[in-house]
Amino acid sequence: xxxxxxxxxxxxxxxxxxxxxxxxxxxxxxxxxxxxxxxxxxxxxxxxxxxxxxxxxxxxxxxxxxxxxxxxxxxxxxxxxxxxxxxxxxxxxxxxxxxxxxxxxxxxxxxxxxxxxxxxxxxxxxxxxxxxxxxxxxxxxxxxxxxxxxxxxxxxxxxxxxxxxxxxxxxxxxxxxxxxxx
Numbered sequence: 001x002x003x004x005x006x007x008x009x010x011x012x013x014x015x016x017x018x019x020x021x022x023x024x025x026x027x028x029x030x031x032x033x034x035x036x037x038x039x040x041x042x043x044x045x046x047x048x049x050x051x052x053x054x055x056x057x058x059x060x061x062x063x064x065x066x067x068x069x070x071x072x073x074x075x076x077x078x079x080x081x082x083x084x085x086x087x088x089x090x091x092x093x094x095x096x097x098x099x100x101x102x103x104x105x106x107x108x109x110x111x112x113x114x115x116x117x118x119x120x121x122x123x124x125x126x127x128x129x130x131x132x133x134x135x136x137x138x139x140x141x142x143x144x145x146x147x148x149x150x151x152x153x154x155x156x157x158x159x160x161x162x163x164x165x166x167x168x169x170x171x172x173x174x175x176x177x178x179x180x181x182x
Contacts, residue, residue: 001025001108003101004079007090012083019043020081027052033116035065070162071112074124075147078104094127100143106150109159119160122151 004021006013018040026038041049077098080090091099105125112118127143151164 001073001075001112002077002079003075003104003107003111004081005090007080007082007088010083013081016083016085017081020079020085023048024079029071029112029116031061031064033065033068033071033118035061037061068118070119070121071116072121072123073105073108073112075105075108075122076125076127077101078107094143095139100127100146102143102146102150105147106154109150109154109161110157113154113157113159119162121162122164 002024004017004024006017022038022040022043027041027044030036030038044052077094078091078101080088080099082088089099091101094100105122109120109122112120125144125147127140148164151161155161
């Protein structure tokens with residue numbers, strides 16, 4: 001999940017943020033967890049919307065919307081969106097340039113509970129670092145620890161967390177950057 005935050009209080013930043021949240025989160029969460037497209041699906045770019053619509057068959061949404069025991073959450077970074085829809089730097093950056101905001105994990109967990117009434121498993125979180133160097137690095141440990149801290153607060157706010165593993169094999173293969181960060 002990528003929690004989206006407006007860069008300022010303007011109506012245009014709010015709208016652009018909602019559009020980015022549609023692309024990054026709700027376009028996947030709504031069909032998988034409710035069996036419906038988001039109510040503002042028509043706001044997607046025509047090419048993207050048309051591609052999705054042409055790929056699905058009548059029964060797909062019903063199958064996708066079947067109740068599941070929990071939803072897995074991969075959380076690394078938020079998106080801060082300005083009025084033009086562009087991402088803005090707001091939070092400190094990781095060594096590979098991703099914004100670090102542990103509060104985004106809390107926001108994601110609470111949102112899944114509030115909007116979908118889902119039990120969650122935090123399947124990935126932490127910090128991707130450049131390839132090479134030592135595996136035991138205090139920066140990575142510190143960021144992971146800060147990502148872990150919101151979990152108890154989320155449970156106090158009603159979120160049911162099924163699991164929160166420290167690491168997984170596949171998490172350590174960073175696919176979006178050619179598998180070079182670790």
